[in-house]
Amino acid sequence: MSKYGVIVCPKCGLAKGVEANKKTTSCQCGREIVLARTKLMFLSDSPLELAESVAKANAALRGGKDLPRERRSKSKDPYASIAERAKVIKDPIERMRVIARGLSELKTEFTIEDVRKVTSVLGKDAPEDIIARLQEHNLIYETGDGTYRSI
Ligand SMILES: [Zn+2]
Numbered sequence: 001m002s003k004y005g006v007i008v009c010p011k012c013g014l015a016k017g018v019e020a021n022k023k024t025t026s027c028q029c030g031r032e033i034v035l036a037r038t039k040l041m042f043l044s045d046s047p048l049e050l051a052e053s054v055a056k057a058n059a060a061l062r063g064g065k066d067l068p069r070e071r072r073s074k075s076k077d078p079y080a081s082i083a084e085r086a087k088v089i090k091d092p093i094e095r096m097r098v099i100a101r102g103l104s105e106l107k108t109e110f111t112i113e114d115v116r117k118v119t120s121v122l123g124k125d126a127p128e129d130i131i132a133r134l135q136e137h138n139l140i141y142e143t144g145d146g147t148y149r150s151i
Helices: 047-074 078-087 092-107 112-122 127-136
Strands: 004-008 015-019 024-026 032-034 041-044 140-144 147-150
Touching (some): 015 047, 078 112, 092 112, 092 127, 112 127, 127 140, 127 147
Antiparallel strands (some): 004 015, 004 041, 140 147
């Protein structure tokens, strides 16, 4: 059986290293914790490993609240954000124009594949239709072989 483990205080939510054979331990917040009723994590025989585990557990517990915000800003896909902007627009031509403008800002010139990346998130309008309708309305022009730019 491992000598040490990590517990999370049910009162203050902080991780703490304990000797696994002890019956109780008291947290720095003053709470007396009965080990038999608490889940021991990161079981180990090494005090050094235990200290690392406590630090890691506390970092994870603290970081847990900030994680969603970080994740959102990091994984913000430019195509998804164009789709988000376009999504709220009811008028289809206006919606397509916003997509074309977003892609032009992003890449200067865009292809039907870029449009597809937006429409796959958006779930509306076929990319072929978007290109055709926008050309029809003179809202984009073809800059080369299969590349477009918004007016
Ligand atoms: Zn506590």
